[in-house]
Each structure stands twice: as structure tokens, then as C-alpha cells.
Amino acid sequence: MVVMITGASSGFGAEIARKFIHHGHRVIGAARRTDRLAALADELGSAFLPVELDVTSKASIEQALSALPPDWQTIDVLINNAGLALGLEPAQAAHLEDWETMIATNCLGLVTLTRMVLPAMVARGHGLVINMGSVAGAYPYPGGNVYGATKAFVDQFTLNLRADLVGTGVRASNIAPGMAGGTEFSNVRFKGDDNSAANVYKGTKALTAADIAETAFWIATLPEHININSIEMMPSCQGFSPFTVKRDV
Ligand code: NDP
Ligand code: 8X3
DSSP states (O other), rough: OOEESSSSSSSHHHHHHHHHTTTTTTEEEEESSSSHHHHHHHHHHHEEEEEEETTTTHHHHHHHHHTTTTGGOOOOOEEEEEOOOOOOOGGGGGGGHHHHHHIIIIIIHHHHHHHHHHHHHHHHHHHHEEEEEGGGTOOOTTTTTTHHHHHHHHHHHHHHHHHHTTTTEEEEEEEEOOOBBBHHHHHHEEEEEEHHHHHHTOOOOOOOOHHHHHHHHHHHHTTTOOOEEEEEOOOTTTEEEEEEEEOOO
């Protein structure tokens, strides 16, 4: 299979690339940081094709897809993994630019690339789109405001893809992980405040990128008559918040 993975320069994306390549598949690894992609290419060899891509730019997506070498143009699996959370402030204090970047990356970037890759999958009667959602798309938490809303979008977009693609041979799945450590997610969220980022995982046994890679690989290697619509997964140490109750006492 040829698997295109966005956000392959770090975290889940890099580990998903390793997983598929170790099982004999080829991976187009896309991200903005080409130095990271080059290091991964050194590690993984010719089965890994590094591609510079900014999902927030339609022109960048078009350029990346049109520049694929002929024997890499048949994308069997698209894994829309690139994404980010920025900030944890309450809505009334959050930065609008952070909200714009999250929507541009997690929503607009994901649908743009999907729209460009889908027609060839449908024409071939074969393909799979895996979108990276989050438990934040299903459960609210303080400061989750727009990040959670973008992941709810990813969840519903995936289900609506299913509605459109039924009978075409093209499948769509949403993976919604809870807290996962060992990636740059929290470093990005806290904008380089690595102490705050590390504190998120203190005393926990969080999910790992390898756990997510295992799940993505499982979904992609099931027989084609099976479509996993959505998988929600958490580390055993994570649960649900109680409702907030403001009492006037
Ligand atoms: P990382 O920060 O380690 O990886 C994020 C990846 O997204 C990087 O490779 C980054 O590459 C890429 N990316 C960000 N913006 C863009 C862009 N504009 N264009 C192309 N690539 C971009 O985080 P994770 O691996 O933890 O997260 C991966 C996905 O999983 C995200 O969608 C995240 O929301 C989701 N998720 C994470 C969880 C967690 O707890 N870690 C839990 C649930 C979901 P580069 O900067 O080089 O462009
Ligand atoms: C990442 C998990 O709980 O930080 O999507 O939102 S969480």
C-alpha cells in the first residue's frame, strides 16, 4: 500500500510511518519541517518519501500532490493526522489567532487534502481515509473551546464522508485518542513552556504514539468489507470530569 500521512515529522505521524514501513508498505510523509522529514527518511530508507506540505495552504497541497513521482501517485490510505492545540485559556481570554490557526489546520487543511485525494480513490473503487480526531471532540473541558470544536468537526466530517462514500469501495475512519504522551502536542499547546507541557503527563501512564500507530495499522489492514467508523481510546488512568456546578453559598 501507499500511505500518505500528514504531520509525519513528529509524534503520531512519525510512528505511524514507522509502523507501515516495518510491515512492507510505502509512506508519503508530509509536514512543514523538512529537516525532521529528512531524518526520518534516513532512518526508514526508500520506502519513505518526504514531502514538504503546509496543510493550511491550498497551493502547498496542490504543489505537493502534483509533484509526487509517478509510482507514488496511487494513494491507498490517507491519514489526516496533522493538527494542533494552541493555548488553554478560557474562551473570553483566548487568542483569536490561535483559534484561526487551529481551524485552518485541523478543519480546513484536513478537508482540502481529503477533497483533492478522494476522486482518484473513488475512481479506483478503493481507498481509506483515516482522520485524527480526539476525545476533546466529544467531551468539553475548560480551555478546550476551539480545539475541541475542531475535533468534533473531524468526527462529524468523517461520518458524513461515510454517508457519501458508501458503496464506492472507499472507507473512512475517525481515531479519537485521549491523553497521549511522548509527542510535541503539549509543547506546541503551551508554546514552548516545556515544564507546563511535562506536567500534563506527570504521574500518568499515557497513551503512546505507538498505541495510535497500532490502531491506525489495524484499521487499514482489516478486510475491505469492514469500516471502522470511529474509535475512541484513552489511557486507563484517564476518565471523565464531573459537571461543574457553580453554587451561590
Ligand atoms: P505533534 O505536535 O507531535 O505532531 C503534530 C504534527 O502535525 C507535526 O508533525 C507537525 O509537523 C504537523 N503539523 C502541524 N501543523 C501543520 C501544518 N500546517 N501543515 C502540515 N503539518 C502540520 O502532536 P501529536 O503527534 O500528538 O498529534 C498528532 C495529531 O493527533 C493531532 O491532530 C492532534 O490534535 C491529535 N491528538 C493528539 C493527542 C495527544 O494527546 N498527543 C490526543 C488526541 C489527538 P510540522 O510542524 O513539521 O509541520
Ligand atoms: C488531545 C487530548 O485531552 O489534550 O486531543 O484534548 S486533550
